[in-house]
Amino acid sequence: MSKERLLRKSDDSDMLFQALDSVQEGITMIDKEGYIRYANRAAYTIMGAKREDVLHQKVDRLTKGTPLLVKILEKKKPIIDIEYFLDFKGKTVHLINSGYPVTDESGEIIGAIDIFRGMQRSLKLADTIAGYSALFTFDQIIGNSAKIKSVVKLAKAYSRNNENVLIVGESGTGKELFAQSIHNHSKRAGAPFIALNCANFPNDLIDSELFGYEEGAFTGASKKGKMGKFEAADGGTLFLDEIGEMPIHLQAKLLRVIETLSISRIGSSKPVHVDVKIIAATNRDLEERIREGHFRKDLYYRLKVLYLDIPPLRERESDIILLADHFVKKLRQKIHSDVMGLDETAKRLLVEHTWPGNVRELENVITRALVICEGEYITEAVLKLAGLQQPCKRLCAPVQLDASQVQDVLQRLGGNKKKTAEALGISRPTLYKLLKRK
Ligand SMILES: Nc1ncnc2c1ncn2[C@@H]1O[C@H](COP(=O)(O)OP(=O)(O)OP(=O)(O)O)[C@@H](O)[C@H]1O
Ligand SMILES: [Mg+2]
Incomplete structure (x- = not known):
């Protein structure tokens, strides 16, 4: 080999080692006798180990159980993306690990290499993909x-x-x-x-x-x-x-x-x-x-x-219109609607409603209103068509409520009778009477 080529080769391997030290994945390699011949910087960091603790040591003496690298030598096949617990010096590190046999030009196994990363990073990735x-x-x-x-x-x-x-x-x-x-x-x-x-x-x-x-x-x-x-x-x-x-x-x-x-x-x-x-x-x-x-x-x-x-929506009246406008803007594109906003009659009705289903109910009403509305602005009539019931805050005489409506509100409020009575604007004895009627 010429002197120049030798020089280039050592430059290349320096660069290769630097590259392997630049990644966040841990990489370790053993020879066919099971001695660790190489570990990159991330491997030491993930294991919490020093160079002398690891390099040239026999891999099965370092950790409890059979190390993945030893299994690779035995099986002569890769093992990819497995959950892996590395017990090192009394500490357990939770990893995702992949191991591969290393072969020479003639196909003879000369060692094994594994590449691992902390479980937290893998989970974060899985969660992002799964939404x-x-x-x-x-x-x-x-x-x-x-x-x-x-x-x-x-x-x-x-x-x-x-x-x-x-x-x-x-x-x-x-x-x-x-x-x-x-x-x-x-x-x-x-x-x-x-x-x-x-x-x-x-x-x-x-x-x-x-x-x-x-x-x-x-x-x-x-x-x-x-x-x-x-x-x-x-x-x-x-x-x-x-x-x-x-x-x-x-x-x-x-x-x-x-x-x-x-x-x-x-x-x-x-x-x-x-x-x-x-x-x-x-x-x-x-x-x-x-x-x-x-x-x-x-x-x-x-x-x-x-x-x-978190306070119910009926206790923060000033947020109702703000939220309604927000949902119109947010949902308009999704629903392909040209509606510009809410008119005064609609706003009045929204503020008068008691919102037993809170912000979710408001979001649902606005969604339905956007679907139904044919004009530029959502009106009181559109809201009623969208299922917004008569305001209960002031009037709701018990006779106007049927038991299934009461049951519905009760269920939405997690079975809480006090809150249901409040939301419907009726007394608790009246609520009991209505429920019995059912
Ligand atoms: N202040 C707010 N600003 C914008 N959107 C809101 C607000 N409060 C609630 N929402 C929206 O209302 C809907 C219901 O909210 P969320 O699912 O957090 O309610 P929840 O209290 O968990 O209800 P549940 O008890 O039924 O599970 C969601 O679509 C959420 O984005
Ligand atoms: Mg929830």
């Missing part, structure tokens, strides 16, 4: 009323803190919007936001959704085992929606997780440390649930440290 990430931020929360402004101020303060948050509020007030905004405003914004609706799962499934399960943990479980929401949210936020519906035996387990910051997958006794901020939300009156024996008092107080009560 699970938190989209909303505080500047998208519309409202000028003193009440909503003070709730936003409080929520911003909660984002700077690591404690758990409990959000209460009637259905459709924006609880999820606030949960996502808190996450995006916090230091955890770059990590996953994982949501679980406790009302959507049969009792025995919430358990495995939250904690995951080990290979072969129970019949019917997927053979490979599965990570639960707690692990998936590691470093980020776990949003437990409709927490009031969580079965009581799981509430005890949740409390333990909050206290110990560790979980065990079902079928495993190995605790896994999790760093998760919990934001719980409910439209139920949790104190009533406690009195009825459906909710644990200790969990309630533990979650309630940072408490956010």
Whole structure:
């Protein structure tokens, strides 16, 4: 080989090493005897190791269990994108790892190489692709009323803190919007936001959704085992929606997780440390649930440290028109409507309505109005056609209400009779009478 060519070769390999040190993926390589011959900078960082701890050491003496690289030498085949726990010096690192055999020109295996990245980064990517990430931020929360402004101020303060948050509020007030905004405003914004609706799962499934399960943990479980929401949210936020519906035996387990910051997958006794901020939300009156024996008092107080009560729309009248205009602008394009806005008669009707379904109900009414409206402006008549009922705030004599309407509102307000009576503008005894009539 000429001197010049040799020089070029060493320049190339210098550059190759520099390139491999510039990536965030960890890379390690062993020879066919199982000695580590190379590790890039990210590998040392991810493992929390020094060069001398790793280089020229036998790989199976460094970690517990059979390292992926050894499996590759045995199987002589690549193993791609597997969940991998690297136990190094008493610390467990959670990774996604791929390993490949390294062959010489004649096809003979001379070693193995693996490429890995921290689980958090992989999860964030998976969430972005699957659309699970938190989209909303505080500047998208519309409202000028003193009440909503003070709730936003409080929520911003909660984002700077690591404690758990409990959000209460009637259905459709924006609880999820606030949960996502808190996450995006916090230091955890770059990590996953994982949501679980406790009302959507049969009792025995919430358990495995939250904690995951080990290979072969129970019949019917997927053979490979599965990570639960707690692990998936590691470093980020776990949003437990409709927490009031969580079965009581799981509430005890949740409390333990909050206290110990560790979980065990079902079928495993190995605790896994999790760093998760919990934001719980409910439209139920949790104190009533406690009195009825459906909710644990200790969990309630533990979650309630940072408490956010989102006021119903009827208590922030000045936001109604602002929100209505916002939805007209936001939905106009989606619906391909040429509507310019709302006329005075429509605005009056909107302000007079009591909004038992809150902002969601307003958004739905505006959507329907945009579909129906043939003129430039949405009028009172269009709103009525869109299903906006007579305003109940002042008149609603009980005779005008039928039991199914009352039942409907009661359901939307999470079974809370006090709030239903208030929303309908009737007394509680009248409400009971109407419900009995059904
Ligand atoms: N202040 C607001 N500004 C803009 N949009 C809002 C506001 N509040 C609520 N919304 C919108 O209203 C809808 C309902 O909000 P969200 O889903 O957060 O309510 P929720 O309290 O979680 O309701 P539920 O109890 O029924 O789950 C969403 O489309 C949300 O974007
Ligand atoms: Mg919700």
